[in-house]
Amino acid sequence: MTWKKWSSQEMNQYIDQKLSENVNFKDEVLLGVPASHLDERVFSQEDTRLHNAPFLKTLVANPNHIGCHTTGNSENFFKGTHQIEREVIDICAKDILKGGNENFDGYIASGGTEANFQAIWIYRNYFNQFAHCNNDQIALICSEDSHYSMDKAAGILGISIYKTRVNEDREITNAFVSETIKQAIHEGKNHFIVVCNMMTTMFGSVDSIDVYLEVLKSENVPYKIHVDGAYGGFYYPFSNEANDLNFANPEVNSVTLDAHKMAQAPYGTGIFLIRKNFMKYANTSAASYVEGEDATLIGSRSGANAIAVWLILNTYGPYGWFEKIFVLQKRTDWLCDALEELNIRYYRNPFSNIVTLHACNSIQEIAKKYHLVPDNHHQVNWHKIVVMDHVNIEKLTPFIEAIKQKEVVC
Numbered sequence: 001m002t003w004k005k006w007s008s009q010e011m012n013q014y015i016d017q018k019l020s021e022n023v024n025f026k027d028e029v030l031l032g033v034p035a036s037h038l039d040e041r042v043f044s045q046e047d048t049r050l051h052n053a054p055f056l057k058t059l060v061a062n063p064n065h066i067g068c069h070t071t072g073n074s075e076n077f078f079k080g081t082h083q084i085e086r087e088v089i090d091i092c093a094k095d096i097l098k099g100g101n102e103n104f105d106g107y108i109a110s111g112g113t114e115a116n117f118q119a120i121w122i123y124r125n126y127f128n129q130f131a132h133c134n135n136d137q138i139a140l141i142c143s144e145d146s147h148y149s150m151d152k153a154a155g156i157l158g159i160s161i162y163k164t165r166v167n168e169d170r171e172i173t174n175a176f177v178s179e180t181i182k183q184a185i186h187e188g189k190n191h192f193i194v195v196c197n198m199m200t201t202m203f204g205s206v207d208s209i210d211v212y213l214e215v216l217k218s219e220n221v222p223y224k225i226h227v228d229g230a231y232g233g234f235y236y237p238f239s240n241e242a243n244d245l246n247f248a249n250p251e252v253n254s255v256t257l258d259a260h261k262m263a264q265a266p267y268g269t270g271i272f273l274i275r276k277n278f279m280k281y282a283n284t285s286a287a288s289y290v291e292g293e294d295a296t297l298i299g300s301r302s303g304a305n306a307i308a309v310w311l312i313l314n315t316y317g318p319y320g321w322f323e324k325i326f327v328l329q330k331r332t333d334w335l336c337d338a339l340e341e342l343n344i345r346y347y348r349n350p351f352s353n354i355v356t357l358h359a360c361n362s363i364q365e366i367a368k369k370y371h372l373v374p375d376n377h378h379q380v381n382w383h384k385i386v387v388m389d390h391v392n393i394e395k396l397t398p399f400i401e402a403i404k405q406k407e408v409v410c
Helices: 008-021 052-062 076-096 113-130 148-155 175-185 211-217 304-341 361-369 393-406
Strands: 104-109 138-143 160-164 190-199 222-228 252-260 270-275 353-360 382-386
Touching: 008 052, 008 076, 052 190, 052 304, 076 104, 076 190, 076 252, 076 304, 104 148, 104 304, 113 138, 113 190, 113 270, 138 175, 148 160, 160 175, 160 252, 175 211, 190 211, 190 382, 211 222, 222 304, 252 393, 304 353, 353 393, 361 393
Parallel strands: 138 160, 138 190, 190 222, 222 252
Antiparallel strands: 104 270, 252 270, 353 382
């Protein structure tokens, strides 16, 4: 295991060391680099508040993490902080997602949407180039509860999307998946990109990879499976250690994580992870001025976000992170127990910290007051609560009391 707990002093010293391995725009002669540190007239590098603030220090230093740093050469100007990004990729792929001693490719993306897009882009190109099929033969398969990034990706990449239904327990079933894939085959699709959800955004529901596999194998069609763990990636592996949505499962080829959700990193911090020898299908050789070229969707991006994730994970260490998730699970249990006592209908995956309530007229006012998020702002069917660090029992209690006083029946 490469993941461990560090002290604040150790982390600060290590970040300083890695920043010193990057170029220094202020002191070195750099005539051809189209970048610089943040404008000193606005963001002073002499500000004493930066001394023990490694994330802010990196933000001001402004390293560019363009490209993918796990595949070979990358921009030498920022080699120090590129190393930190590689360490984040290792922690996520090998330790959190049980990749063991295998090496993985990946990068810090702008969010889960981009990371999902990256996976679908790679597999579309893989089928185009390796299997010599055109876009009309490729189908993107996901559940109806999947994130809207799937629709975005399908539209931009010019492939068809098919959504399998879910039952009342928000689960895909063999019958529903078979129905969806047979429809796609009937419409001329013979190569499949499958997105399996590790906690959906609205419900926290989890797809069974075995259900997809049973149907795909029975139909004898080529496929690649991507796991969308944009919400659940920093939660579900700890609440359900026995899960198979990870790299210990050879059927999982890539995974999206999103550190700006449960890891509480700055917005714009998604993580894309994939097994070796697939990033090349997204490489843009036209990016010849970039050392190592570029296989990422976003191109230039701030290295500070990689440092933020590294700091968060190493502040906790693996045991501290297990404890964090354990506490959130217990709080969510408390909320569900309280709702059951009041006979309020809700959905919750037992390993999730999302609780989604059926919408009804008597709860609308309470939902608005406590900022519950609806599934659809035009026609509300569900309201969700996400139990995070700031959503403690002290804050949940007034919500439960409001339901009692209004005598809500849903």
